[in-house]
Amino acid sequence: MLNASLRRSGGSYIMTVPLSYVEQNHLNAGSRMAIEIVGDELKIRPQRPRKSLRELLDETPAGLCRADGWDELEAVGGEL
Numbered sequence: 183m184l185n186a187s188l189r190r191s192g193g194s195y196i197m198t199v200p201l202s203y204v205e206q207n208h209l210n211a212g213s214r215m216a217i218e219i220v221g222d223e224l225k226i227r228p229q230r231p232r233k234s235l236r237e238l239l240d241e242t243p244a245g246l247c248r249a250d251g252w253d254e255l256e257a258v259g260g261e262l
Contacts, residue, residue: 188195204210207228216229233241235257 184200186197186200188197190196199209209228214229216227218225239253
């Protein structure tokens, strides 16, 4: 287990993230992180951008059986 100290910066506190974690998760300065408080635990993980419906469809392997025109329909909000 790694240990870190909190530092004060204005009205916030800063914690150093180990370089091994940054490299493992392909992070850099400005990377967005998702933070969750569960009881007395603080859970932090990289926040990955959600792909659009178009991006997901573009990654779909060719040759799969689809209904004609399905991938031309507008997104209505619940697909992702």
